[in-house]
Amino acid sequence: MKQRFRVGEVAKLFQLSASTLRYYDEVGIFQPKFTDPDSRYRYYSIEQFFVLDTIIFLKKNGFTINDIKQQLKQRTPENTKDLLERKLEEVEEERERLKKVSEKIQSKIATIEEGLSLRVNPSLVYRWFTERAIDYIYNDEPIDLGIESDALYLKDLEDLSLAGVDYDGFFTGDFGTIVDIDSLTKEGPVKYRAVFELLHNMEAIETSSLNAGLYACYPHLGPYEKIKTSYSFVLKQLEHDGYFVAGDPLEIAMLDESVTQDKTAYITLIQIPVNKKD
Template sequence: MNNRFRVGEVSRLFKLPASTLRYYDEIGLFKPKYTDPETSYRYYGVEQFSVLDTIIFLRKNGFSLKDIQYQLDKRSPETTMEILNNKLEEVRMEIFRLNRSAERIQNKISTVEEGLKLAGHPALTFEYFPKRAVSYLYFDKPVDLIEEGDNLYLKDKETLSSQSIENNGFFTGDIGTIVDIESLEQDGPVKYIGVFELLHAEEREECLNEGWYASYPHIGPYEEIRKSYQLVLKQLKKERYELAGTPIEISVLDEAVIKESDHFVTLIQIPVTKSFD
């Protein structure tokens, strides 16, 4: 049996591109052991294949060429344990990151599903919420977000940039607002005293109050949300509910997933108590 193999033969046996083998040769990672003195053809020996198997295993499991070269040069139980333990820690961290990503994606799927359900059957409902962790992007004097929203957004981006905080972006269902309740009793636009990011399944000191909320989906542009408030407040008064706190809004379906503002879904949530007078 022939125990010497050309590049093409090794490529076929190990299902590796010939270009990869040539690159390994070029950088000194895995070079043909033999040279035919008459033809100058270079050959790999079968005894080298265990090394190539090692390289393939390490590459398939995410090791860098630098780490592989280190392992091949040092090649001892101690160095093997060292690089394997280092990679195991990297893999565990990546698994954690991927699990977090999967949770976030699942949250978004649930949010879109909820938005479609709300859009199909808008109705006033009552729901008890535990404390919900938030991170405030703005909490100050009342502002008209239609006019000032872009400025607040840019200010937040500047803050994140200056503090070298990782920007994970926002997507539908992430952002909520706190309503200036006095603006609901006045003419003009609805104003807001707070903008927050809703932090799913995280523990934070800043939280929305737990309790019973009257929930109603506003369908359409933000500019027309006052109409939905008028409807909700009228119904709450009729059913003898009293406001027990400041209304909030959560953007459920927004420009991230829908082009037409007529189909936006913004969930109005108002803390309430039942009056028995």
């Protein structure tokens, strides 16, 4: 039976690249055992193959080169068990992180799907919402966001940085606003008395919330600057349907610049708290 093997032969047997074996040689975890005195060719022995099996198993399961070096130098059942337990803890933590990432991505897909559906069928519907957790970015006197939005965004970034809070970035469906209802009947732009982040993560600290209740929901299609035309339609329809406005309207960005470069494709979901007239 053959006892000595060249780099290329070992690479083929174990489905590795020759460069990988050379790297393992360089870092000192798997080196040829024999050197031919005449040709200077280097050979691995079949007795070394268990070492390569160990390396392959550990490498494919996320262990570092330092982990592998430790295992090869201090192979005892106790040390091996400790190494595996530490890796298992890391894997469990990563699994939880990936679960949260999956939930976030699923939520964003659902938001985009809803936005696309609203674009195809932009109808007024009455929908009951449970209490929704939010975190205010701004909550003060009514302002024109066409002028103030950049300053608010910068201030929020600065506040998060100073607080040492992990910044995960914002994406479509994260932001909402509370409209100053009086501005809807006045000349000029719609004004807003609050800007908030919707807290999709239920583990987050709930600083504030949107009231549960019945909301008249209508998608505004296009630039924010033209949203008054949608409010005009919705308010007339409420009167026709026998509802009255029970609070300041909300706006939720469903499809925004994070998912489209075309402002005419924006979808902003207007949500107006309503009650039925007696």
